[in-house]
Amino acid sequence: MFYRLAGVHHTRYETARALWPIPADRKQVIVAGLIALVAPFFLSTLYLGSYMLPWLIWSSAALSLTLLMGMAGQLHFGFASVMAIGAYTSIHLARLGIPFELALIGAGAMSAVIGTVFGAAALRVKGLYLVIATLAMQYLVDWVIINVPAISGGAQATLRTPEVSFLLFPIESLTSRYYLALGWAALLAVFLMNVKRTSFGRALTAIRDKDFAAAVIGVDPFRYKLMAFFTSSFMGGVTGAMLAFCFYRAVTPEQFSFNVSIQLVAMVLVGGLGSVIGGFLGAAFVLLIPIVLTNFVAGLAASGWLAISSNLLAHVPLMIYGALIIGFLLLEPLGLAKIYDNTRKYFLVWPFRHSRS
Amino acid sequence: MGAPTNGDRSPVLVCDNVSRWFGGLHALKHVNISVAKGEVFGLVGPNGSGKTTLVNAITGFYPPQEGKILFEGRQINGLKPYRIAETGIARTFQNVALFKGMSVLDNILMGRHIYMKPNPLASLFYWWWAKKEEIAHRKKVEAVIDLLQLESVRDEHVDVIPLGLQKRVELARALSAEPRLLVLDEPMAGMNQEEKEYMVRFILDAQEALGLTVLIIEHHMDVVTAICDRILVLNNGSMIAEGPPREAIADPQVVEAYIGKQRDAA
Numbered sequence: 001m002f003y004r005l006a007g008v009h010h011t012r013y014e015t016a017r018a019l020w021p022i023p024a025d026r027k028q029v030i031v032a033g034l035i036a037l038v039a040p041f042f043l044s045t046l047y048l049g050s051y052m053l054p055w056l057i058w059s060s061a062a063l064s065l066t067l068l069m070g071m072a073g074q075l076h077f078g079f080a081s082v083m084a085i086g087a088y089t090s091i092h093l094a095r096l097g098i099p100f101e102l103a104l105i106g107a108g109a110m111s112a113v114i115g116t117v118f119g120a121a122a123l124r125v126k127g128l129y130l131v132i133a134t135l136a137m138q139y140l141v142d143w144v145i146i147n148v149p150a151i152s153g154g155a156q157a158t159l160r161t162p163e164v165s166f167l168l169f170p171i172e173s174l175t176s177r178y179y180l181a182l183g184w185a186a187l188l189a190v191f192l193m194n195v196k197r198t199s200f201g202r203a204l205t206a207i208r209d210k211d212f213a214a215a216v217i218g219v220d221p222f223r224y225k226l227m228a229f230f231t232s233s234f235m236g237g238v239t240g241a242m243l244a245f246c247f248y249r250a251v252t253p254e255q256f257s258f259n260v261s262i263q264l265v266a267m268v269l270v271g272g273l274g275s276v277i278g279g280f281l282g283a284a285f286v287l288l289i290p291i292v293l294t295n296f297v298a299g300l301a302a303s304g305w306l307a308i309s310s311n312l313l314a315h316v317p318l319m320i321y322g323a324l325i326i327g328f329l330l331l332e333p334l335g336l337a338k339i340y341d342n343t344r345k346y347f348l349v350w351p352f353r354h355s356r357s
Numbered sequence: 358m359g360a361p362t363n364g365d366r367s368p369v370l371v372c373d374n375v376s377r378w379f380g381g382l383h384a385l386k387h388v389n390i391s392v393a394k395g396e397v398f399g400l401v402g403p404n405g406s407g408k409t410t411l412v413n414a415i416t417g418f419y420p421p422q423e424g425k426i427l428f429e430g431r432q433i434n435g436l437k438p439y440r441i442a443e444t445g446i447a448r449t450f451q452n453v454a455l456f457k458g459m460s461v462l463d464n465i466l467m468g469r470h471i472y473m474k475p476n477p478l479a480s481l482f483y484w485w486w487a488k489k490e491e492i493a494h495r496k497k498v499e500a501v502i503d504l505l506q507l508e509s510v511r512d513e514h515v516d517v518i519p520l521g522l523q524k525r526v527e528l529a530r531a532l533s534a535e536p537r538l539l540v541l542d543e544p545m546a547g548m549n550q551e552e553k554e555y556m557v558r559f560i561l562d563a564q565e566a567l568g569l570t571v572l573i574i575e576h577h578m579d580v581v582t583a584i585c586d587r588i589l590v591l592n593n594g595s596m597i598a599e600g601p602p603r604e605a606i607a608d609p610q611v612v613e614a615y616i617g618k619q620r621d622a623a
Contacts, residue, residue, distance in 0.1 A: 013491075013492045013495045013496070014488070014492060017491065017492075017495075191477075191480065191481050194480045194481060194483040194487070195477065195480040197483070197491070198475065198479065198480040198483060198487045198491060199466075199469070199470060199473040199474075199475035199479075199487070199490075199491070199494075200475035200476060200477055200479065200480045201480065202459065202463055202466060202467055202470070202475075203467075203470060203475050205456060205458050205459055205463075206456050206459075206467055206470075208458065209455075209456040209457050209458050209459070210454050210455070210456055210457075212418065212438070212454065213450065213454035213455070213456065214456075214467075215417075215437070215438040215439045215442070216416055216418075216438050216439075216442055216447070216448055216450075216454075217442055217447065217467055217468055217470055217471070217530065217531075217534055218439045218442035218443050218470045218471035218534070219439055219467075219470055220437070220439045221439075227476075227477065231477045274458075
């Protein structure tokens with residue numbers, strides 16, 4: 001039972017294209033899923049509410065962005081604004097008494113429409129110019145939210161989320177919020193894996209890899225880029241609403257500032273472009289490493305191993321963090337997902353070095 | 358070889374007085390061709406003579422500024438490349454243009470794009486919506502994989518297989534679109550003798566099995582004379598000879614274009 005590829009022969013196209021064609025992977029997913037399901041029963045409130053819950057929601061955000069950046073190859077440096085549109089839309093819809101389920105869909109739709117409008121304007125340009133164009137979206141949306149009292153509730157205002165219920169379950173306790181975020185992250189993960197094995201995902205990847213070759217076999221590049229913007233923004237909008245309702249429970253414009261967009265890009269890049277597991281790993285890296293580094297450096301300073309001023313102490317973790325991201329992109333451009341994949345492949349055929357096929 | 362079995366010689370592809378400029382460069386000068394159904398039509402000429410430009414004009418990348426291009430009687434110049442693909446024309450590129458991030462199988466499946474209805478909801482509800490379509494097209498693609506003997510590399514990433522196989526994958530991608538006109542831009546460039554022979558065999562097999570009309574750019578004269586029914590020789594964008602390959606190649610103008618004019622004895 002060491003050689004995990006032993007006896008895996010697919011004789012039907014359905015099974016060869018299953019989500020996890022190899023039983024070893026399937027078992028891993030089941031174990032991970034079970035752990036995620038029972039986490040509220042053995043994790044303390046602190047870990048569940050401050051680590052697991054934000055990790056799941058930011059993973060959802062990274063998954064939303066990776067469809068656009070990783071699969072379709074369109075860089076987006078204003079994705080936090082897409083999430084902001086979703087968060088504010090869902091809050092206002094819920095306050096109007098619209099059921100939460102519909103408010104979520106409305107949030108997604110609003111983000112998708114506005115995101116696609118900016119996308120259409122930006123799609124005449126490529127690469128770095130697209131980055132600048134999407135930055136413009138970030139600042140425009142930020143400005144509108146801050147300066148229109150009907151949206152933000154006035155300057156410096158904080159909008160609290162109303163009490164809602166999802167499919168009759170009240171979304172109030174930490175556990176219920178955790179399960180909602182878990183469900184959304186799982187749905188996005190399955191969706192992305194399905195996209196990758198269907199014609200939609202192939203068309204997006206084709207445009208990313210060689211747009212003229214895609215055109216010559218019948219892919220309309222503009223149409224598919226817009227579809228990528230639409231789908232990705234829809235997912236981002238709903239994730240923004242999840243962030244507002246499940247985690248922050250009150251929104252201010254600063255929660256969706258430019259820094260957040262950069263963090264999202266970092267999650268996607270460090271995790272691995274276009275990878276589902278990379279979305280989860282990248283979000284974990286970007287969320288956890290600063291905390292770990294800060295604690296580590298502070299611990300060193302407190303124990304007297306490191307004699308630095310408290311001013312410097314606040315910046316050292318940030319520097320290490322930046323260096324880590326640069327190091328990752330230099331040494332493993334395909335991100336944590338690639339490292340995971342290498343490890344997985346090693347153990348799939350262990351004790352052998354490699355398999356025949 | 359390649360001659361149609363029925364008496365149908367209606368032209369599939371007609372280029373009528375096609376001209377194309379790039380700035381001051383007159384890259385195609387009033388080119389006329391008429392390719393009959395089932396024919397293997399060769400485009401020959403020295404480097405820079407306009408062969409690829411003509412192919413790019415036909416497939417919509419550089420629409421001609423003058424003249425008309427008709428495919429099965431329908432005017433296609435002015436259509437976008439992806440619309441031309443939908444009319445039933447598929448092509449390969451001189452420098453392999455495969456999708457590097459995908460497996461061989463996914464690359465070939467891309468050829469089925471015009472017959473599929475990709476949308477995000479179909480992907481989301483895969484088991485109830487997209488699955489049936491995917492499997493059906495997979496079956497079609499497997500037939501092409503079988504025809505071109507690509508079974509052994511089906512699941513490999515395209516950037517790790519040798520160039521000869523990459524060119525075959527590109528041919529497979531074009532064939533899986535079930536085109537009625539196949540345009541090949543130097544399918545044998547950079548190949549050794551054995552790979553060339555394989556490629557010729559595959560092109561002829563495919564042409565026979567699928568009833569294709571083929572427009573092929575090729576530099577290897579042995580290949581051209583062996584498989585083409587007729588050829589057109591271009592030089593500096595002008596047509597200098599047309600006809601059965603051996604006769605066209607023997608034309609004094611063609612000899613001059615390739616190896617220069619013999620100096621007058623002095």
